[in-house]
Amino acid sequence: MRIGIDVGGTNTDAVLLDGRQVLAAVKTSTTQDVTSGIVAAIDGLQAQRAFDPAQVRAVMIGTTHFINALVEARRLAPTAAVRLSLPAGASLPPMVDWPARLVDAISGRSYLCHGGHEFDGRHIAELDEAELRKAADEMGRAGVRSVAISSVFSPVNAEFETRAAEVIAAELPEVAISLSHEIGRIGLLERENATIINAALRELAAHIVDGLATSVSGAGITAPLYLSQNDGTLMDVDFARRYPVATFASGPTNSMRGAAVLSGVDTCAVVDVGGTTSDVGVLGNGFPREATTDVSVAGIRTNFRMPDVLSIGIGGGSRVRGGTGDVTVGPDSVGYELTAKALVFGGDTLTATDIAVAAGRAEIGDPSRVAHLDRELVRAALDRIAADAAESVDRMRTSAEPLPVVAVGGGSILLPDTLAGVGGVHRPEHYAVANAIGAAIAQIGGEVDRVYAIEPGRRDAVVDEAKQEALDRAIAAGASPSSVDIVDFDEVPIPYLPGNATRIRAKAVGDLQLGD
Structure with a gap:
């Protein structure tokens, strides 16, 4: 058995898997210290489907700890x-x-x-x-x-x-x-x-990783702990201590990988509607398309590996304002305070969740608290959400060819069954916890991204060398040798460098090798 956990800005989701069979799935509110939310999620799995902690062979966690610390400019080392x-x-x-x-x-x-x-x-x-x-x-x-x-x-x-x-x-x-x-x-x-x-x-990474390990061991689980990377693969805790930036955007990546597994569609657009934002990305052969341009993180331009994701401020906690003719949804959200501020939970803030309940798309909280909402307002809000989602999918397409759309995340109840100009929307079973499933089924990867000087007649040998190094790195990181394969390969000549300089990028992925 494996446990997959994904910590989002609003919810912490967890799943218990046996192979790829979902035995239990829970969604809890993300806590301010995050780690106590992880403990609550594991307790929730135990309550839903009692299991022997000794039978858990690995725990995979996708976390927003590090990107949040940067955005909020706190707990950063001199x-x-x-x-x-x-x-x-x-x-x-x-x-x-x-x-x-x-x-x-x-x-x-x-x-x-x-x-x-x-x-x-x-x-x-x-x-x-x-x-x-x-x-x-x-x-x-x-x-x-x-x-x-x-x-x-x-x-x-x-x-x-x-x-x-x-x-x-x-x-x-x-x-x-x-x-x-x-x-x-x-x-x-x-x-x-x-x-x-x-x-x-780096300093925060050591503290957080130790805290996550303590949370897991406190539940009686002695299995190894892995963190999700932003390319859909896993890293062990030692790697996470050295390279915390590798976790950036791992949440959307987990959702996309989970969407591929749940839907059986490995080349598609994925719309992950969470509590705060909706993330739109594209999968190719089951892995997220990587951004090819510089990516801004907290207002800082960077060029490290990141998934190509378009985020829009629409989620289950998004505030809804205006009337029938000028309704707006988001971009601000009540976030993890949804259960205190939304109308259906006795609060005083109109949110997208209230709209979904009023429209009969969800049974959450007390529906009588939104029975008074104007039907036209409800319809206008849902139309606005659908239009923004359809526009985002269209912006992510790179050709006119039809691209299947898979909707996941608890907030995907806000989306219709068909998006204008895009087509039908697949909403697979367990869609609400696709991110945790993506974390649980993640594989181990190895990558080479280097400039090589290719001598005449040695191109094939250099390519083979790069691919073999990627395979070796994946195996060294913990992948089962028999399962490792090259899943992505790029070869780009660099004309302004001498010696037939060529940038070669090879990525290998294999299943996690777990001890008995």
Whole structure:
């Protein structure tokens, strides 16, 4: 058996699976400290379908802890950014495009040092270790607890980042260090930003992961704990401590993976309607389509791996305002206070959930409390939700070919059975907890994303080498060797680099290998 848990802004969902059979499913309110909500969710599963904790072989959790900490600018570690670029790359210092409140929240300090590579692999300048030691001394006196190291074109050659980390670690052994070539892609400022975010979250990551592990073990479960990544795969707790940014947008990803499993449709658009927002994404071969452009996170441009998701402010907790002719739904929401503020629960705020109950689409709370609502207002609100959802799906399509639509999430009761211009909507069994199911059935992945210099006649050998490395990484991360396969492969020549330079990205995925 496995337990899958997904922590959203409004609800914490949990499922107990035996293979792919759903034995129990619960939806509880997300608590302010989140971990107590996880405990309540596990208790809810036990109450619904009693199970022996010793029979649980793995627990998978998708969490919003880290993205929330960044958005809310709290619990972030004092962080320094070290850029290896001098004498080039000095015109735009680290964090130049960050919101001031986030720079203040991490007590952001930056250091420009010699080093880095040209696009063809030549050194911009040699690494100055004395310069790095001086910077480390200043960091120590300033109370820096986490360091982000970025070097120009480090995805081509990471030698300077690796050596700089060794120098700084020798001077500041207690400081956490994040390296940009392990996190972002080509594009210095965006890669550097992603690395600084990761560094600022490292301290919190250790605390949160320990808290999640305590929550699970407190329920008597001794099985290994995994966290969901934003590409639909899992990472173990040690990886999560080092790379907390990998959890960003894992919620929508879990929902999309769950939608594919529940509906049996692995190439489709998925509309996940939660309590606060609706996330629209596209699945290809059962995995989310990745964003190909820079992604803004809390107002910061980044280029690390993220799913291509369009979010709109419509969910079960969305506030409904206006009259029949000018009704609006969202974008603000009562969030986890839904059970206190919605009309059907005795509150005084008209929400999308109240509209669904008034329309007879849901039996939640006390329907008599919304019996007075104007029928035209109810219809207008539902039409507005349907129109916004249809527009979002249309924006995510990349061709005129028909794309099946699968609706999941507790709020998907707000959607009609057909979307104008899009077609029929599939709403599979257990749709309300698709996100937790997506977490529970997630697999283990390994990825290679690197620039290779391909000599004449060696293209096939280089491709095979990249694919094999991706397979090996998946197996090393815990995938069953017999189940691992390449699920995504890109090969893009880079004409401005010499030596037939080609960016190759290979992604391998396999089933989680669990001990008996």
